[in-house]
Each structure stands twice: as structure tokens, then as C-alpha cells.
Amino acid sequence: MASGSAIVTDSRLGESALRSLVDGLALIDNQGQVAFWNPRAETLLIWTADEMRGLRVNEMIERVAGRVSAPDAVRAELAAAFLPEAAETTIDIDLLPGADHSNRIVQVHVFPLCDPNGSQIGTGILLRDVTRERESDAMKSQLLSTVSHELRTPLASIKGFATTLLRQDVKWDEATERDFLRIIDDETDRLAEIIDNLLDMSQIEAGALRISKEPTQLRQLIREAVDEMRMRTEAHYFVVDLPAELPRVLIDPRRIRQVLHNLIGNAIKYSKGGQISVACEVEGDHVVVSVSDQGDGIPAQFLDKVFERFFQIDGASTRRVGGSGLGLAISRGIVEAHGGKIWVESTVGQGSTFRFTLPLATNEATE
Numbered sequence: 001m002a003s004g005s006a007i008v009t010d011s012r013l014g015e016s017a018l019r020s021l022v023d024g025l026a027l028i029d030n031q032g033q034v035a036f037w038n039p040r041a042e043t044l045l046i047w048t049a050d051e052m053r054g055l056r057v058n059e060m061i062e063r064v065a066g067r068v069s070a071p072d073a074v075r076a077e078l079a080a081a082f083l084p085e086a087a088e089t090t091i092d093i094d095l096l097p098g099a100d101h102s103n104r105i106v107q108v109h110v111f112p113l114c115d116p117n118g119s120q121i122g123t124g125i126l127l128r129d130v131t132r133e134r135e136s137d138a139m140k141s142q143l144l145s146t147v148s149h150e151l152r153t154p155l156a157s158i159k160g161f162a163t164t165l166l167r168q169d170v171k172w173d174e175a176t177e178r179d180f181l182r183i184i185d186d187e188t189d190r191l192a193e194i195i196d197n198l199l200d201m202s203q204i205e206a207g208a209l210r211i212s213k214e215p216t217q218l219r220q221l222i223r224e225a226v227d228e229m230r231m232r233t234e235a236h237y238f239v240v241d242l243p244a245e246l247p248r249v250l251i252d253p254r255r256i257r258q259v260l261h262n263l264i265g266n267a268i269k270y271s272k273g274g275q276i277s278v279a280c281e282v283e284g285d286h287v288v289v290s291v292s293d294q295g296d297g298i299p300a301q302f303l304d305k306v307f308e309r310f311f312q313i314d315g316a317s318t319r320r321v322g323g324s325g326l327g328l329a330i331s332r333g334i335v336e337a338h339g340g341k342i343w344v345e346s347t348v349g350q351g352s353t354f355r356f357t358l359p360l361a362t363n364e365a366t367e
């Protein structure tokens with residue numbers, strides 16, 4: 001009697017453990033029918049236990065194949081995993097976005113269920129949401145490819161000019177020598193900039209970006225940033241439009257200068273010439289800073305995407321103008337760390353306006 005009730009309790013415990021697993025779990029019985037479908041499997045694949053129970057394996061595979069981006073491959077892989085005597089199999093399935101979720105990657109692990117004598121009595125399926133892991137894997141390989149592509153170009157140029165200068169069989173005149181040294185100097189700056197960007201990005205990703213805020217005069221900061229960037233272009237003219245009274249903002253001046261450099265740098269890179277205007281307006285408890293250009297513009301479908309790390313509208317041509325796709329992602333990280341927002345409005349062929357908000361320093365007298 002006592003041992004009987006212990007068994008009942010054990011199997012209840014067992015079942016509730018299976019139901020509460022953080023992973024999705026489905027069990028297929030020896031007749032090849034779905035016998036168990038836990039709540040997590042319901043959320044991951046959106047079919048309830050009631051509709052799944054009793055379904056044959058082939059019908060289940062068809063349902064899954066109907067929801068993925070590569071149905072033929074998934075159908076074949078799953079069918080092979082359920083063959084008698086098949087070894088344990090792990091498959092990643094890429095679920096098409098549904099009404100309730102965006103793209104989701106689920107890892108499906110199929111394994112035999114055996115009794116204590118080792119004979120197979122069914123098949124288990126573990127389902128795990130690996131979307132974030134896969135995104136982070138993709139981010140790492142993107143990082144590696146960017147590092148190798150982007151670092152190689154300036155490095156090759158530094159090496160080339162240094163080797164040229166070291167040649168003993170050629171005597172360069174002083175002007176040429178200075179030209180070569182200047183290129184080495186510029187390319188070294190570019191290398192340092194890429195490395196700084198990568199470090200900033202990894203700090204933002206880790207939520208570890210250090211911001212030391214102080215009440216700051218935006219007028220001066222904007223003027224300085226524009227003056228520094230003005231030197232980098234002869235094709236553009238700059239217009240700075242600031243209100244007569246501009247209260248101080250509570251910011252990390254070094255970081256906000258970096259945002260302005262990124263935005264003005266992009267305005268220069270992505271427009272052949274014309275006006276670049278930097279303006280600022282006070283709205284309630286914050287200011288809105290804007291940087292506008294008369295350049296290529298950004299198609300509507302990319303207006304949010306440009307703030308994603310490594311995103312470039314046209315990889316080949318942006319690489320030519322020296323970009324790594326990190327500037328705007330870093331700018332967004334910095335602005336958000338200040339409690340602000342950043343966005344862009346644009347008309348293709350006419351130009352773009354990037355705007356970001358910054359908090360006013362409270363109880364500060366206006367300038």
C-alpha cells in the first residue's frame with residue numbers, strides 16, 4: 001500500500017516536472033503518435049497539447065515543415081531522425097515570423113526513449129529557443145569578418161608605405177617622404193578608430209558603457225564638433241542654428257561629441273556636397289539636436305535598420321567610403337545611456353536628418 005502510493009506520487013512528480021520544464025518536451029509513443037506535449041512546447045510551436053495529442057509523427061513533421069523557412073530540408077531531416085534505430089539528432093529550425101513572434105530559431109533534439117532493458121518504447125523531442133544564441137553567434141562571426149576586412153585595409157597601407165620608405169635602393173625626396181608618412185599617420189588613426197569602435201560596441205552590448213554626466217554647454221560642444229569636422233571636407237558648407245538661450249544639458253561631453261562626430265561624419269560621407277546643418281531646439285525637459293545633409297538619403301525600409309550594428313545599406317559602396325556599420329549603433333547606445341532617443345527622417349535623393357534628444361540639467365541657469 002505504502003509503496004503503491006509512493007509510485008503514484010512519483011509519477012505525478014515526474015509528470016509535473018516534465019510539464020514545468022523550461023524546454024519544450026514532446027513524447028512519441030511506440031505507435032508513432034504524440035503522447036505528451038508540454039506547455040513550453042505549446043508556446044514554442046503554438047500548437048496546444050489538445051490538438052497535438054494523438055497526431056502521427058508524419059502529420060507532426062508536416063505541421064512543422066509548414067512553418068519553417070526551408071520546409072524540404074527540415075522535412076527530410078526530421079523524417080530521418082524518426083526512423084527506427086536512428087541515432088540522436090539535433091536540428092535547428094528557423095520558424096517563419098508569426099502573428100505572435102518575430103523570426104525564431106528552435107533547436108529540436110530527437111532522442112530514443114528506452115525501458116530499463118534497453119528496448120525502445122518511444123521517442124522524445126526536446127525543443128529549445130536558441131534565437132538569442134544564434135544571433136550572438138552571427139554577431140561574433142560578423143565581428144570577425146569586420147575585424148579582418150576593416151583592419152586589413154589600413155594595415156596593408158601602413159605596411160606598404162613603411163616598407164617603401166625603408167628601401168635602401170631608392171632615395172625619396174623630402175616632400176614624397178612626408179606624403180608617405182602622412183598616409184601612415186592617417187591610416188594609423190583609422191586603425192585606432194576601428195578598434196575603439198569595436199571596444200565601445202562590446203561595452204554597449206555588455207551594458208557596461210561608462211557615462212560620466214556633467215552639466216554641459218551644448219553650444220560650445222556643437223561649435224567645436226562642427227569646427228573639427230569642417231576640416232575634413234571641402235565639398236560641404238556648414239550651417240549651425242542654435243537658439244539664443246540654450247540651457248545646459250546633463251551629459252558626458254566626450255561621448256556626445258562622439259555622437260556628433262559620427263552623425264556629421266556620415267553626413268559628409270553619404271553626400272557628395274552641399275549643406276550640412278546642425279541645429280538644436282529646447283522641448284520641455286530635453287533638447288533635440290539634429291544633423292541634416294543633402295545627400296543620397298535612406299530608403300524608408302532601412303530607417304530603423306541603420307541603427308543596428310554592422311548594418312550598411314550598400315556594403316560595397318559604404319566600405320569604399322570607409323565605414324564599418326558601427327557608428328550609428330554606438331551613437332544609439334550612447335544616446336540611450338543618457339536616457340535619450342535617436343531617429344532619422346529621410347527622403348531618397350534629397351537628404352537625411354538625424355535627431356537625438358538629451359536631458360536638460362535641472363535647476364541650471366540658462367547661458
Ligand code: ADP
Pocket residue numbers: 262266267270271293295296297298306311312313314318322323324325326327328329352
Ligand atoms: P558606417 O561606418 O557604415 O558609416 P554607420 O553605423 O555610421 O556605419 O551607418 C550605417 C549605414 O547607414 C551606413 O553604412 C549608410 O549606409 C547609412 N547611413 C548612415 N548615415 C547616412 C546618411 N547621412 N545618409 C545616407 N545614409 C546613411
